[in-house]
Amino acid sequence: MLQRVRALLSRRRFEENMSEELRFHLQQYAEDLVRSGVPLAAAERQARLELGLNTVKEECREARGLYWFDELARQVRHALRLLRKSPGFTATALATLAICLGANLAIFAVIDSVLLRSLPFPAAERLVTIYNTYPKAGVDRDGSSVTNYYERRGQLPAFSSLSIYREREVIVGEPGSTEKVPILAVSPEFFETVGVLPVRGRAFREEETTFETDQVAILTHACWQRRFNADPEILGRQFRVNARKITVVGVLPADFRFLSSGVQFFAPFASNPEERTARQRHSGGNRKYIVARLKPGATLSEAQAQIDSHNAALEAGSPQAKMLAEAGFRSVAVGLHEDHVATIRPTLWLLQAGVAVLLSIGIVNLANLLLIRANGRMKEMAVRQALGAGRRQIVIEVLVETTLLTLLGGLLGCAVGAGGVQLLASLGASQLPLGAQVVFDARAAWVALLAALALGVILAWPVAWFSVRDNALRGESRGATISAAAQRLRHALIVAEIALAFVLLASGGLLGLSLNRAMAVSPGFRPNHVLTGQILLPWTSYAEPAIRYSFVDELTRQVEAQPGVVAAGLVTNVPFSGHSGKSAATVKGHVSHPGESPRGSYSYAVAGNYFAAMGFVLHAGRFLASDERERNCVVDADFAQFYWPNGNALGQQLYSGSDATGQPYTVVGVVGPVKQAGLTDAVAQGAVYYPYRYRPEGELYLVARTATPPETLARTLQKVVRGLDPDLPLTDIRSMEARIDDSLLTRRSPAFLAGLFSAIALLLTTIGTYGVLSYAVVQRRREIAVRMALGARPNQIRSQYLALALRLLAAGLALGLAGAWVSGQAMQAVLFQVPALHPFVLGGAAGVLALACLAACLLPSHRAARTSPMEALAEN
Amino acid sequence: MQILPGTLDLLILKAVSLKPLHGYGVLLRIKQISGEALDIPQGSLYPALYRLEHQELITAEWAPSDNNRRAKFYTLTAAGRRRLKEETAGWNRMSAAIEAALRTTPEEV
Structure with a gap:
């Protein structure tokens, strides 16, 4: 293999060397012939004849394993010629692939960045967060208290390091040009816990956790670059925060980013002795969180057990023990990454499932188009086989053509995917947890091309199968009886396509209805004409x-x-x-x-x-x-x-x-x-x-x-x-209506995307149905002609195709109903006051699909009804 | 006399084992060492050489020829030497067996 690759790389040198070697041979031989008395011209001719230059070259290339390369190049050129010859088919196929693959890529890029990639810390899977919950008191989540941190650090053997952080906003700058800036206040061991230390300067110290000593800061790389022009003498420099002078003691590495926070710098987590007492144990509040690192080998359940018994020991005999038990109090340890993206995970997977269905529709459509195309070329294939073309050769030809098509589609899909990521960002993906890190990168592009390659191979098999069957010649001969197996397969594919489209339409409808119901909820006040803004004293x-x-x-x-x-x-x-x-x-x-x-x-x-x-x-x-x-x-x-x-x-x-x-x-x-x-x-x-x-x-x-x-x-x-x-800056200035709108982001954007996917699915299904029906008409031209010659009326012919379309539609809807029920069940978590099966939504989806199918049926059936018996019969 | 099928590789290895040769030289050498009896079809020589080179039984190097033109000279590799030995032994066994078979008289049956 390696040699073959090397041979390809040095292809030109190989050709030059071979030509020179053979030229040398011809000269030597001709000279010898001349010496034995043959005239020069005759000698040269004889030498060339005896060697058989072109054949020898071809055989030499083959001997060096270069045959495959040449053959492949030839096949690719042939396939490109074929694709150019049918621009309508090629454009449809490429557009289908580009849109379906692109949509999948864009959603996958989000899922990959948000859900799949681990956080940018060493052994990030060992990072956990711990929060307090009082479910029976209606407080599902209450962060952690300062007391929790002081009581737990060093006390829970499952953790190698435990720290607390608080999201805060501070006012930075000189009077008159201040701005509000998000920061994190962190306990001294925080950077050790996450596993990334400042590249300049030092981490915070234990003695910096009081309000008298906390005037120090550790800058992010971006803040150091922008606010301080990457000053190399940054350590020890001071700047104004909340009207106090703060000293820079460290700078973090360039790629440091803690979860979704866009913080500019870190400050010590200062607290009063009063805040650390048992009385304040349950003053969690919303913006204080514990982050801890599991020891190698320690499991989350061990850690949870230790937290539970630690909590029980602390509260034993305390006056509020009964109240806490009634409130269902517990401290829950959960993976940091998992917890951070928990709210968005079901929606993202739902969208991925949606685009996967869209891709399935696209593939089914493409399979159908390819089968129809292969059927049109069946006679050619049969003749070639009869003339001695090997089955292997035909299979390879089909394989090359299909994979070439899907690879081109995959390349276009990358472009669509990159654009799709931009669209998703503008739809609010960048506001998701970890959403700012969403990128369309080489990894996604590789996934796209591999998927396209696999798709090409999968799509090639049915086509290849129909192309090499030995009865091909008979099947396409003058009897005009079409291959029943091929027709059954095409119809089954259309049914599958209608069913999948129905599932998408119904799911999109449920999301839309759910959004509608959410928007109909009154916030309890009159949100129009209200402007709000935040002030931090x-x-x-x-x-x-x-x-x-x-x-x-x-x-x-x-x-x-x-x-x-x-x-x-x-x-x-x-x-x-x-x-x-x-x-x-x-x-x-x-x-x-x-x-x-x-x-x-x-x-x-x-x-x-x-x-x-x-x-x-x-x-x-x-x-x-x-x-x-x-x-x-x-x-x-x-x-x-x-x-x-x-x-x-x-x-x-x-x-x-x-x-x-x-x-x-x-x-x-x-x-x-x-x-x-x-x-x-x-x-x-x-x-x-x-x-x-x-x-x-x-x-x-x-x-x-x-x-x-x-x-x-x-x-x-x-x-x-x-x-x-x-x-004082007034920040986060938004009208109340804008706030409500933004709060619906995780409902509106998926509903919008589902609508978009449904529209594409509808278009694909219409194209697919049209393709299959018009092919059926072309195939049966002779039959229709004979029937019309025998007295069949155009309306009878027309209704025959209408009936076919309706049969396919009915089968597809029946299958799709089952699918819609399953998807409706799976979507319950993201739906608001909408059941899995909603008659109005189902009816609407079925109606839209029926309209699309009938529209697709109109032109072919019309064409069938207008068949001229004389012309059709004269064609053969 | 046309050579037996399958013996071309053996003859090339033998010819090259005696002295590094270019393609035309291999042709002449086989003719020479077979006492002008064996005739190699020119069209099959080069593919055979390329195949043997691909199998790393021989290696090639560009060098000036007798009349000072650039030519591609083939040499036997260690693997080629081993293969030549095996094939020669195989050929000897085969020809001895055929010879014995052909010498048989009715009395010996």
Whole structure:
């Protein structure tokens, strides 16, 4: 083999050498002949004749194993000629392959980057995350607490390293030109846990975990390049973060990227001694996570067992042990990568299944077109076989032609796939977990070409089989009886194609219906004409609650004074922000009945005219006043319904927190429930709204109801915020409608793609049906002619083909119904309030397919009915 | 006299084993050492040479010929030498057997 390859590479030298050697031979021989008395011209002629130059060269090449190469080149040229001769077929086949392979490649590129490739850390499969869950309290996921980290590190033998990180946003830059930047605050062993250390400088130290000593940072490579112009003297340089000077102590390698975070730099995870105590063990919150590395040999289940017994030992005898058990508390260890992409995995595999079905339709279609084409050439093949062409030769010819076709299709498919990745990115793939890493690279291209090659070989077999059968000559002879086996196969393929298309159409319909139902859900407020933006009050300059409160107060008044603003307010967590923010509230006098779980409710602090700005519905009592000074609160209808089912919520008292300590708040109003996590969020957990004065948190959303289209006010609001504090940027400015739209991304994009796939499938099926039917007409031209000569009316002929089309359609739909049921079942996880089989969707899909099949049938049947008996019979 | 089928390779190996030769030289040498009795069809010589070279029984090298033209000279390789020995032994056994068979008289049956 190696020699053969070498021979190919030095092909030209081989030819030159061979020619020279044979020329030498001819000269020598001719000279000898001349010496024996033959005239020069005659001698040269005799020498050439005796050697037989061309035959010798051919045989020499064959002796050196070059025969195959020449033969292949010849076959490829022949195949290209054939493909050029039927441009309609070639274009259809190439377009089918390009679109079907390209769609598969694009989705595969996403799956490969998001689900299959391991995270860019050494032995990344050993990285796990641990989160707390209180399922019976309605809190499925609560991150981890600082206490969890301090209690666990070094205590769980299954882990070689355990660390905690917190997603944070900070304000970077000099006054007037500040920007909000995402960062990660990480514990000292974090870089050791993930297995990548800074390339310059050092990791964080244990003594840097207090608020007095945490003014250090480790930069990402990109941040070092962009913000600091890749300064080689970067270590020790200072920059301004949250109005404090921070010193750079390290720079990370260029390819370092932790999950999906676009962080610019890392800071130490600082905490107070108070935050590390047992009292704070369950103050997880949403943005603190533990990441740990399993020891070599240790398994996830061992680790889980150790966490469980560690938790049990810590809580043994504690006053909240009973409450935790009732809430179903557990700490769950799960693979870091798996956990990070868990939400998107079913949707991605669903899309991959969808494009795989599309590819199957394309392959079936192509098989049919190839079979029809082969049938058209059957006579030629039969004659060639009769004249002595070997079966092997014909099989190789078919194989070369088909693989050439699929390889060309594969190349085009790569182009379509690369474009498809761009399309997916614009449809929101880049916002998926790990989605920014989605690329169409050499790996995907190789997969495409290998798939194309395999496809060519698979498609070649039925064609080759029909081409070399020994009855080919008889089958195509004057009797005009068509090969029954070939016809059965073609019809079976069309039935399969219709069935697959039906499955795709029905699945697409379910996704569309599901999206429609999700969009019909009311968010609980009036989202039109609402503009929102995020403000982060750095605790360094806003340490005093009074300062924060007066800032918020002033901001509301100034925003409301702007022309075009109807009402404005602030909230600590706006709906559809992507953060859940549930915590416990304790109702005074509530005696939990046996088996009742403690509940986590959404808790918000609001200021200004938040309720009016968002367009809340008031059920009872009143909204909180814009300058609410009393310890009052507002609850939502779900909360009121749970604790005071008799409707006497007003005037009741509750405590924020999981026990009745501190001062209670009095309920002064009941508002309609709103969707916090997303429109399809099913859990009615209840919500409590506290006055900002009593819970002045630093993370805020400004909410303004506008008289004009909300986006037009974005600059105005930014200017107002900067006017109050030149250090503060207003970020993430989006209208409420845009937030809701974005929250539907994982429903809208798959529905759109399913619609696209269905349209392509429909087109392919129409082409396939048309191809088979019009071929059937051409094949039976003689038969039709005879029948018409004997008195058959054109309508009879026409209805015969219509009946054939309907039979194929009925068989395809019956098969497809079974497939649709299976796919509907498999899709339940991503559907919203839609059953696996929906009569309207199924009926619509069947109707569309029937229309397509009838349209495909029209032209061939019309042509059949217009057959002229004289002409058709004269042809033979 | 035409050569027996299958003996061309053996003759080429033998000719080349005596002295490195170019293709035309192989032709002349076989004629010479067979006492002008064996005639090689010119058309089958070169494919045979290429086949033997491909099997690495002989190797080729370009060198000036007697009349100072560039020619491709073939030499026996170690594997070629082994093959020549085997084939020669095989041929000797075969011809001895045939000779014995042909010498048989009615009395010996």
